Amino acid sequence: MKNIFIFLSLVFPAFVFAQSVEVDISLSPAGSFVAKTTSVTGFALAKGNQVAAKDVHVNLKDLKTGISLRDSHTQKHLETEKYPEAVLIKGLGKDGKGKAKIKLRGKEKVVEGTYALSADRKTLNADFPIVLSEFDINGVKYMGVGVKDQVMIHIHLPVKEMAEKSAAVTGK
Amino acid sequence: MLSCGAAWAYPKFIGLGYTSCITCHYSPTGGGALNDYGRALYAVEIAQKPFWEKKKSTDELGQESGFLGSKPLPYWIRPGIKYRRLVQQINPGSGTAKRDGDYWMQMDLNLNFFTSEEQTKGLITTLEYLHNPKAITPNRTLSHEGDLQHFALREYFWRQQIDDSRWISVGFMDKPFGIKHADHTAFNRTVLPLAQNDQVHGAMYSHYGKKTELHAMAYLGNLQRPGDQQQPGASAVFEFEPVEKIRYGVSGLYEKVENSDDIYGLSAHTKVGLLDHNAWMFEAGTKRQKEWTPFLFSQMSLLLTQGLYLEPSVQYSQSDLTAQGVRQMRSGMGLLYFPFQRLELRSQLLYYSTSQQNSIGSDTWIVQAQIHLSL
Numbered sequence: 001m002k003n004i005f006i007f008l009s010l011v012f013p014a015f016v017f018a019q020s021v022e023v024d025i026s027l028s029p030a031g032s033f034v035a036k037t038t039s040v041t042g043f044a045l046a047k048g049n050q051v052a053a054k055d056v057h058v059n060l061k062d063l064k065t066g067i068s069l070r071d072s073h074t075q076k077h078l079e080t081e082k083y084p085e086a087v088l089i090k091g092l093g094k095d096g097k098g099k100a101k102i103k104l105r106g107k108e109k110v111v112e113g114t115y116a117l118s119a120d121r122k123t124l125n126a127d128f129p130i131v132l133s134e135f136d137i138n139g140v141k142y143m144g145v146g147v148k149d150q151v152m153i154h155i156h157l158p159v160k161e162m163a164e165k166s167a168a169v170t171g172k
Numbered sequence: 173m174l175s176c177g178a179a180w181a182y183p184k185f186i187g188l189g190y191t192s193c194i195t196c197h198y199s200p201t202g203g204g205a206l207n208d209y210g211r212a213l214y215a216v217e218i219a220q221k222p223f224w225e226k227k228k229s230t231d232e233l234g235q236e237s238g239f240l241g242s243k244p245l246p247y248w249i250r251p252g253i254k255y256r257r258l259v260q261q262i263n264p265g266s267g268t269a270k271r272d273g274d275y276w277m278q279m280d281l282n283l284n285f286f287t288s289e290e291q292t293k294g295l296i297t298t299l300e301y302l303h304n305p306k307a308i309t310p311n312r313t314l315s316h317e318g319d320l321q322h323f324a325l326r327e328y329f330w331r332q333q334i335d336d337s338r339w340i341s342v343g344f345m346d347k348p349f350g351i352k353h354a355d356h357t358a359f360n361r362t363v364l365p366l367a368q369n370d371q372v373h374g375a376m377y378s379h380y381g382k383k384t385e386l387h388a389m390a391y392l393g394n395l396q397r398p399g400d401q402q403q404p405g406a407s408a409v410f411e412f413e414p415v416e417k418i419r420y421g422v423s424g425l426y427e428k429v430e431n432s433d434d435i436y437g438l439s440a441h442t443k444v445g446l447l448d449h450n451a452w453m454f455e456a457g458t459k460r461q462k463e464w465t466p467f468l469f470s471q472m473s474l475l476l477t478q479g480l481y482l483e484p485s486v487q488y489s490q491s492d493l494t495a496q497g498v499r500q501m502r503s504g505m506g507l508l509y510f511p512f513q514r515l516e517l518r519s520q521l522l523y524y525s526t527s528q529q530n531s532i533g534s535d536t537w538i539v540q541a542q543i544h545l546s547l
Contacts, residue, residue, distance in 0.1 A: 027192075029194055029339070030385075031192040032191070033190075068216070144209050
């Protein structure tokens with residue numbers, strides 16, 4: 001089975017594993033692309049039907065979109081020289097829904113999304129939308145093709161299971 | 173019959189993460205003129221960076237990719253010129269070898285006009301000069317005699333964005349169906365009336381969803397042809413993208429034919445973007461007129477280095493499913509090279525065979541070379 005996953009990850013770029021971030025970006029007039037990185041540090045805690053995470057750091061300089069032109073534009077609009085990281089400062093979830101405070105380009109915002117634990121409870125997969133203009137990323141357009149204001153973030157983190165009596169998962 | 177390609181659409185660029193044709197083309201289903209973004213992408217990502225431009229940044233290359241290079245044009249006009257020529261030899265090295273042809277395949281003037289800077293409303297036109305006026309069949313030239321018999325309109329349609337996800341196109345254009353790619357003589361384009369000159373007058377609705385894409389067209393047929401040859405009908409293609417760079421699609425077509433059976437077409441296809449800009453395309457479908465005529469098309473696109481692709485392909489078709497049906501197999505190995513933005517070179521070795529029960533089949537080797545210039 002492991003070999004199958006290695007093969008899939010080599011052949012199909014859509015297959016990614018724990019500790020990664022993917023950003024679904026929609027284009028105008030049409031089309032989309034995915035920016036992704038595995039330069040992510042941090043983990044999630046799980047206890048029963050609750051999850052938590054804090055201080056998850058994403059190295060934006062390693063975001064790759066598949067072609068160099070998009071890579072350079074992505075770096076430019078994220079101003080990664082000035083703001084090399086995005087941070088999930090703190091996130092809490094229960095029953096598949098959650099909220100998180102994130103920091104991007106020096107701005108902090110609370111975002112809402114959904115999450116699911118893998119069947120073996122070893123990976124947390126969370127999805128949440130962000131609005132680019134709320135982080136002062138405006139008017140992203142190149143040769144008539146623009147980026148839509150809302151992008152979807154997918155984050156995959158390894159999970160540490162907490163003992164029932166631990167308070168860590170509540171973030172206190 | 174065995175020449176290849178002027179449709180000028182490259183669905184294989186799903187390997188670069190581009191799944192919608194309209195990102196790079198003015199036509200919602202691809203083919204025809206490239207838009208500004210498509211030109212820039214061609215210069216920066218598709219073609220090799222020539223030695224005289226080694227010091228230029230990707231942004232500079234993109235900015236210089238326009239019709240007049242770096243000189244910007246007003247938003248309301250986007251012209252383009254395309255020239256394509258092919259030479260081929262049949263059965264090279266054999267006693268029957270012959271230089272079978274030197275084909276002037278394409279000499280197009282694209283003139284596209286827009287009413288706004290966003291180019292969300294515009295008239296898309298392609299005027300074609302024909303070295304051989306008969307080559308436009310079943311389309312028609314502008315005149316049957318005089319200088320105008322060497323000119324034809326390949327497309328003219330108004331396209332307009334309705335909202336964030338919907339477009340409408342009205343006029344003379346290609347039908348939406350299956351995988352539209354550069355080889356207009358491939359079985360998945362020729363078994364059904366979907367080849368280089370099969371444009372029709374009609375209206376097409378396009379919907380771009382988050383993971384889906386739909387093009388549906390109702391058409392009156394080619395109104396430049398006599399009434400009983402116009403073949404009105406409808407066709408549609410729907411694609412679904414369950415994961416990044418993998419698209420599955422289904423297509424349907426119906427055409428009314430005077431004095432014969434109507435044409436029905438069905439196909440399913442997949443386009444898969446593989447790692448490092450490689451791609452695989454596959455389509456299986458059938459035509460139903462008097463008989464079933466199934467077809468298969470498969471092509472890999474393997475990036476050797478930037479600007480250079482190796483393209484093995486296999487195609488199959490059978491003219492009807494009875495024992496009398498003629499089976500056709502076509503396999504090829506192509507090299508596609510973009511030395512710089514405005515030049516494309518192709519070479520291809522094809523093996524073409526036919527077979528039929530109780531008859532001697534034929535097999536043919538064909539070597540082709542192609543040059544394509546675009547401004």
